[in-house]
Structure formats: C-alpha cells, structure tokens
Amino acid sequence: MRVNVFLRTAGEGVEARRKRKVLRRFHDGLLVEGEDANLMSGGGYERCDVAIVLGGRPTAKRAATRSVRDDIFARHAGVFVFIETPLFGRSVYRRAPMAAYLRKLLRLGRNRYADEYGYYRVGVNGFLQDDADFNNAGSEPDRWARMSAELGLTLKPYRRDGRHVLIVGQNPGDASLRGADIFAWMQQTAVAARSLTDRPIIVRPHPVTPQIMMRQFQERFSALPGIVIDYPPIRPVRAVLEDCWLLLAYSSSASIDALVEGIPCITSSPANMAWPVSDHGLERIQQPTLFPREQWLADLAYAQWSPDEMADGTAWRHLRPAVVRARSSACGSEAVPALELPAVP
Numbered sequence: 001m002r003v004n005v006f007l008r009t010a011g012e013g014v015e016a017r018r019k020r021k022v023l024r025r026f027h028d029g030l031l032v033e034g035e036d037a038n039l040m041s042g043g044g045y046e047r048c049d050v051a052i053v054l055g056g057r058p059t060a061k062r063a064a065t066r067s068v069r070d071d072i073f074a075r076h077a078g079v080f081v082f083i084e085t086p087l088f089g090r091s092v093y094r095r096a097p098m099a100a101y102l103r104k105l106l107r108l109g110r111n112r113y114a115d116e117y118g119y120y121r122v123g124v125n126g127f128l129q130d131d132a133d134f135n136n137a138g139s140e141p142d143r144w145a146r147m148s149a150e151l152g153l154t155l156k157p158y159r160r161d162g163r164h165v166l167i168v169g170q171n172p173g174d175a176s177l178r179g180a181d182i183f184a185w186m187q188q189t190a191v192a193a194r195s196l197t198d199r200p201i202i203v204r205p206h207p208v209t210p211q212i213m214m215r216q217f218q219e220r221f222s223a224l225p226g227i228v229i230d231y232p233p234i235r236p237v238r239a240v241l242e243d244c245w246l247l248l249a250y251s252s253s254a255s256i257d258a259l260v261e262g263i264p265c266i267t268s269s270p271a272n273m274a275w276p277v278s279d280h281g282l283e284r285i286q287q288p289t290l291f292p293r294e295q296w297l298a299d300l301a302y303a304q305w306s307p308d309e310m311a312d313g314t315a316w317r318h319l320r321p322a323v324v325r326a327r328s329s330a331c332g333s334e335a336v337p338a339l340e341l342p343a344v345p
Contacts, residue, residue, distance in 0.1 A: 002036045005026060005030070008040070009069055010022075022120060029316050030316055053082060081319065124319060124325075133325065140298060155293065162263060163245055164245060165200070165285065167189055167190055204230035204231075205217045237257055238261070246263065251267070256274055259274055
C-alpha cells in the first residue's frame with residue numbers, strides 16, 4: 001500500500017519546522033518496515049492508501065486559513081493516521097510573557113507546539129476515545145510501568161477527602177470539542193452542579209485560550225453566584241487538583257491527570273479518553289463511581305509513541321494491524337467512509 005506523510009499538515013513557521021521533524025521520523029520508520037512510503041512536502045494532496053498527518057481535521061471555521069490541510073482532508077478517500085498531542089507527559093500552561101519569549105528564543109523547555117514532547121498520541125482514523133483505533137485493547141501493563149517511571153507518574157488511590165469540585169475548560173475551537181461552545185458548557189455545568197452540591201466549585205479556563213476570550217471568560221463567570229474562578233490559570237492543572245473531590249470535563253485530557261491523581265471524573269463527551277472510567281451524569285457528583293483504572297492506563301500507554309519509536313518502526317508495527325482493519329472495512333465500497341463525527345449533545 002502507498003503511504004504518504006504530509007509535511008505541510010504541521011503548518012508554517014519555526015514551531016512547525018520542529019513538528020515536521022516528528023513526521024520525518026515517522027517516515028523513517030515506514031521505510032525501515034519496508035513500506036511504499038513517500039514524504040510529501042508540496043502544497044496539496046497526492047493520492048495514497050494511507051495518509052499520515054499531524055493534528056486533527058480542520059474545522060469549518062479555520063479551513064479558509066488551512067487550505068493545504070483542507071485539501072488533504074477533502075480529497076483523501078483512504079485511511080488516516082493521526083499524530084496528536086500526548087496523553088501522558090503533557091506540559092501545557094501559560095507562562096509570563098517575558099519567560100515565554102526567552103524560552104522560545106533559547107529553544108529551552110516545552111511550549112504548547114514544541115516537538116520535545118516525550119510521546120505523541122497516534123491513532124488510525126481518529127485520535128479520540130470514540131473514533132480512533134489505537135490497536136491497544138487489553139494491553140500488557142509493561143509500557144505503563146516504564147512510562148510512568150520515566151515521566152514521574154504514580155497511580156494514587158482514589159481520594160476520599162477532597163473538598164472542591166473542579167470544572168476544566170478547553171481551548172475554544174479545539175478539534176475534540178467538535179463544535180461545542182466550551183464556555184456555554186462550563187456555565188451550564190457550573191449552574192447545575194451548584195444546585196446539587198454544597199462543595200466549593202472552581203471553574204478553570206484552558207491556559208492557552210486567546211486573551212480576548214480569557215477576558216470574556218472572566219466577565220462571564222465572575223457573575224455566577226457561588227462559583228470561584230481560577231483566573232488567570234497560571235499554575236499547572238496539577239496544582240488545582242490538590243484537595244479536589246471531583247473533576248468535571250467535556251473532552252479535556254485533564255481527566256487523565258485527575259484519574260492518575262486519584263480524583264474521579266464526570267465526563268460529558270464520548271470523545272474524552274477517560275470516558276470508559278468516568279461517570280457521565282451530574283447526579284453522581286456526591287458519590288462518583290470509583291472505576292478500576294489499571295487496564296485503562298495500560299491501554300493508554302499503547303496509544304502514544306516517542307519519536308525514536310516512530311523512527312525505528314516500532315510505532316508502525318503496532319499500528320499496522322489497525323490500518324489493515326480500516327482498509328478491510330472499506331473494501332467493497334467506493335471509498336473509505338468519511339469520518340463523520342457525532343453531533344454535539
């Protein structure tokens with residue numbers, strides 16, 4: 001099968017050049033595994049059986065400014081392999097402007113676009129809980145054991161004495177929202193939660209929310225009675241998880257952080273990677289279900305791969321059965337079915 005790796009899906013600029021290194025390393029691994037792999041640096045789509053892209057589908061709102069990506073997603077009728085942000089080892093928080101500038105200038109540390117992530121999530125025909133095949137069901141615990149030690153993660157017992165309820169936001173327009181208005185969801189959830197519990201309720205916007213929308217957030221949520229806002233969200237989310245009883249999320253990966261810390265979750269979207277181990281209705285706010293997490297974590301560890309594992313073919317060897325399944329399921333049809341996403345509730 002012909003596999004094309006589309007470099008232009010990484011975007012443009014300095015940050016994009018770093019991200020393209022990840023795509024190039026994935027291409028190296030394809031060659032190691034003997035695939036008919038092609039590194040596409042041009043400005044549009046070229047026919048292939050499998051398209052390797054970095055990032056999710058462009059939304060309708062942003063398609064006009066991402067014409068290269070839009071062309072690929074509109075014309076490709078085969079299987080996609082998505083390379084996306086990691087599940088473990090994320091470091092996403094807003095730094096002071098001067099500190100952010102200096103770190104970018106000196107190429108030190110990580111920012112939200114850097115390719116110094118230890119791992120990247122890689123999925124077939126999706127990158128979320130309900131649309132991707134990671135070929136990871138029933139995984140062995142070895143990878144989680146190694147990864148947790150490497151990243152300094154410890155699976156903690158469920159917390160029995162947490163105090164506040166935390167509602168986390170997401171970057172407005174994020175692909176995992178699938179068009180949902182995250183501020184509207186947070187407001188509706190905060191009002192409903194306030195009527196169901198006497199616990200303190202904290203709402204926290206995503207740290208990389210555009211500044212103009214940050215101000216809208218502050219104005220909107222400051223007016224809610226009995227609600228505390230974590231604004232500006234300078235601290236990492238782990239700091240706000242201290243003394244947290246329960247986390248409420250739409251499709252935010254902060255759910256993973258919470259569950260590792262022993263904090264149960266209520267999630268509202270099946271796209272959330274924590275959907276299988278979380279409640280989905282606010283009626284559980286006082287008595288959340290304490291789902292077993294060990295197998296879930298073992299599976300998640302086999303959903304993300306390091307650039308080195310991409311380059312030596314390890315990631316592709318793991319994912320190839322999922323690619324074969326996806327091609328087989330489309331066999332007999334005129335084209336691979338479009339990745340229609342469920343409507344936002």
